[in-house]
Amino acid sequence: MSRSKSRRKNSPPVPRRRFFWRLLGALILFIVVLAVAWTGWLDVRVRDKFEGRKWALPARVYAQPLELYQGRQVRWSDLEAELQALEYRNAGSVKQPGQFHRSGNTLEIYTRGFEIGPDREASRRVHITWKQGFIQSLKVAQGNAGAAADIVRLEPPLIGGIYPRRQEDRELLRLEEIPPLLGEALIAVEDRNFVDHFGVSPKGILRAAWANLSEGRVVQGGSTLTQQLVKNFYLDNERRWSRKLTEAAMSVLLEFHYSKAEILETYMNEVYLGQSGPRQIHGFGLAAKHYFGVPLQKLNTEQLALLVGLVKGASYYNPWRHPQRARERRNLVLTLLHQQGLIDAKTLQRSQQAPLGLVAKSRSKLQQFPAFIDLVKRQLRRDYSDEALSSEGLKIYTTLSLSSQRSAEKALYRRLSHLEKRYGLKDEPLQGAVIVTAVGSAEVEAVVGDRNVKFSGFNRALDARRPIGSLVKPAIVLTALESGQFHLASKVSDGPVAVKGPDGEIWRPRNFDRQSHGDVLLIDALAHSYNQASARLGMQLGLRQVADTLRQLGVQQPIPELPSMLLGAVELSPLDVSGMYHTLANDGVAAPLRSIRTVVDSEGQILNRYPLQLHASVGAEANALLQFGLQAVMREGSGKSAYARLPQQLGLAGKTGTTNAQRDSWFAGFDARQLAVVWVGRDDNRETPLTGSSGALRVWTDVFEALPKQGLGIYQTERMRLRWIDGPTGLLSGENCEESRLLPFIDGFEPRSRAKCQWRENPVYHWLKKWL
Template identity: 50%
Template structure:
């Protein structure tokens, strides 16, 4: 017994150990089973979640599309003033290619004074402009003929497609131009599949063979030289996931790729990939999809590219930064040639065609066409006007097409005029380079369309927009409003003598305002039109006080000033702060004969399907009666003939007869000029950002910029329509009716009831030698017997 008892105990201990092990095994198996079940449930949940994400995003709105912003199209017609080189500049900006003879759309040729262009079609807000082969003839600076190059028949008006001048982007700054699969050239699809996923049409989302091949290649190379991702996996990574590198993300990528292939066709997946793939960077703007990449690298649409260009684009998928053709052209060329070799090997290109493609240059434009900041100051104005009518999310996700009023020809002229003139002024006056700043706004004289906005001498720099946000005293630019308020009251005429003598005005607080003329002299009695022409401060202040400050303030509001204007006497001489754009609104009303039209930078807005969303029609309101508006224009034309603006008037010539006004503020801090012709209005400001003296009057600074831009635009003559109730009379220097051959006599327009009743001794009364028409005699008798 004593010997067996330990044996029994030992056996029991072994039995217990076996039992413990067996229990642990069962517990472990149970735990593993539970974990497996939990894992399967979690995996199933992940699959269900991923499936929901894929279907929601892929079937719904797949991309947040930026709004595309376009300039006004160039219109061609016989008789239009347009220099041949300006048409050439427009075609180059649009990405047209110069050829000996145009064979494809987007090509042109030049022979002597004739252009032949094979235009691209374009869908505008008012219909489709078809592709045409046109012949444009020039005679000097004018389009002499516009014909169909095929039939020889004359054409009325042909619109080129508008330049894309920018976009309004989502917060992540992605940009793309959507393309449909049937719009993508087969050569590009072949190149893409050849280098990125040769088994694309055979696999079901992931390629085990591709993964194994990439793994083996990477092991042999000792680093990552190949990726095993299919096109579907790449699409999932770009479209649904982050750039995180982990096994978890790789697994999720594989699951989503399988789900994507389960729900959608190869064609749908390929089309999405073509629009989603990342292909470059333009500052903060990401270039996505081959549609935009074609514009970004070649300034042409996809359908106009050749095999060499398609190979380059397909090769960029591997590494847009590494193979950037602008920064690394040789590296990009080798990559392109490698893609061409693969195309030849796959049968996508013949050996001969491949050899020819490899001989071609890269063909990439030196600089990318503009993205969000081609014309930042103008785009700024567009965005501000859009935000009055649309929500921010509409502007950055709905793919709106915004057709603006920007005229690239006017914008180019304005940018060049401001930059070159400021540089010249600094050089002539021995100033430090870059100390002067300026801004410029150009608009039409009727319709209120803004054609150009320059926010500073570095026009392409998206910094402080002086045209919209530099609010500065306007100086003598306010004076036409003072004189117009007088003329509108029918008590004054252009010949009315105004006393240009010193005056004092006491405020209610006891302060005394003593204005002075720029030359520190007084000039006695001067006709009203001469007081404006020579910008006499004393005469203007007296006139404004006689008319009444409330009437002058009201006139400024009628002309378009929206901000509050304090009724201080100093306002009469320009102690009023406005931006150049606000000044343009005031002078727009003057240029339009007293009809106020809100300035606009937008013509039409279309949604992604081409349907109009918002129209920007003319909103015209008569702010000033035609007669006084005509008279103030005549007085401002005299400014350009004999007054402070005569330098610019002489540059344009007497036949143009522009109207304008200089503006200078205290201590020569601000130099202004505003003026208009028959078709253009421009407002220029020159000064210093730190508000110290620029040492420039309106005539020596801003007027020079104005003259430069107007000369470039070759404006039409200013010939206002004479309204009813206006008649012309010859008057002498004292404003008395006179003969045309009397010393100092001028012929002026008068509103009914304001014709002078006094006569010059030289001639003008009965028995005098005044040479009047029958209409003049009738008016004389009317005044005599009033």
């Protein structure tokens, strides 16, 4: 025992020592294999992301390009707003694209030009003259290619994006598009040894460690630009040693595979430089537009210095919120640039004294039209996945008209406040929605889904399905006119009416004024929106027939075929109503409303077009007669207050809608160019003091006051005739008879008997007056 013990003490047994070395060797080998595998895995990660699609690029959404041509109706204020949205500068003399100059009734613009797939618009310098709100002439300045200037288009303004959950936004730039001083400044401030190191800089780490130790807190980071890129591009923000190690290894791998130029370019597109609401501003390309409203190439030295300064902390140095702090940071960067010999003393002095040169904070935000973008997204989702929309850098060209959208927004929020004041509704806020559509092209030009127009919550324009009240009546009249049994002068009874419902209950609709009006002409029943006459007529024609007409007009929502449907117990959204009334405005031809024209991929290739499609149509002549009736609504019926502010000679057609207990106030109306539908009510569906006339029509009038206008005429076909009709009896009359009025008829469907004429004026005198 003792021998063995002493042997063990003096020298361990050989097999055990060997085992130890073997274990150590195996462990080392295991670690090496593990390290190699880890490095290999990192290498794959580094290369995969760097060589693949580096960023999820949100889809960009554009408004329609403004077209300028002789005869175009456009207000100067609308054009000016469009130029502002496109960042055109008002210059004394117009020398380069992106400038304009106005003097009196003439305007000179140097357009930038654009491309949408194969559709190219050249950059041109044009002279425009105005007269009474119309473009009188349009001439291309000499020296421009293709002097023809029948139409000039401004670029489509950017109105938003479709972002992934983390709302990263950027505009990618290539290194050759980036001003050299920016790269040099970035290196001078963030990583002086960038050109020499291999991804990590031991010297930099030591320097930072020393600085931090002597200050007693973290004042300097030792990360190279490559490490910063790795941290932001591949890793999360955790501060762990293992993550530091991964960062260092990936930086070395990145440097091993890629050139300094490629790394710098990626860094400049990746770096976080600010925030615009929930949208994150990444990369110098987008940051230049965000802070200064111009492309990066147009920035001067001090503006570039400010951007470089923001790399250290875009929120801390936010130049709008902390201008002094941002200025000091910018000037520090400028001093560093001077020390490195990148700018001379004179430039240093000048640029340090220069103001920050930012655009107004309000202008830095993208135009925000959440309700319209919502409609665009819904239409896009039929063809694209959410992932494609938020990552593939698509360009979506829409039908939004900046001027129509702004007019609709302004009309809604101003008028609702006004109505609340007038009716003392301070504690019971009203809500509303507006949709403006171009008649014929079926393009939606504006959508407002909330009185707080920038709010992107519940979109009433698309989702608030409410009873439409008397907006349904044109469908009854149309059914009557199409049946061949009625014309506009047909007598219908407005006496009390009682209808037995399917549950045995008796339905007794009443007129708004609680009066019965006896026998009235069909056109008057419509113009004055008589409920009793409409209900009786609808029952006579058949619920199924009226529902069919609504479907022909483009209504896709379920229509309950119950008597109450005749007075608007049909729940539709403002968008549904717009579709229906667009058919009436479009001479009876239904067309699905559109919000998108084209989708283009990130390479500029067209992926989808959304052309105009025509659907079913109602009888052209019956529709023309109905339009005449809807004009009577505006002239002498429930819509006449519009003419207190709109030109008397302007032909307008429209219809008011009010539901039970005045819960919903509707108005749908159009001229030859545009249709606007307005809903006003409360989200909790409570009563309001408003009728269609006193609520929605007021908003509608405000909208139309601001829009370009083109009066509606009656569209006559060969089968249509105008006839003098006796007002009280609806029988044929003469021009010069008392109470006669001129109404259109379809040949063969008109009154046959004559009423007795009470002369308004001696016929011979009348005849002679005309002869003279």
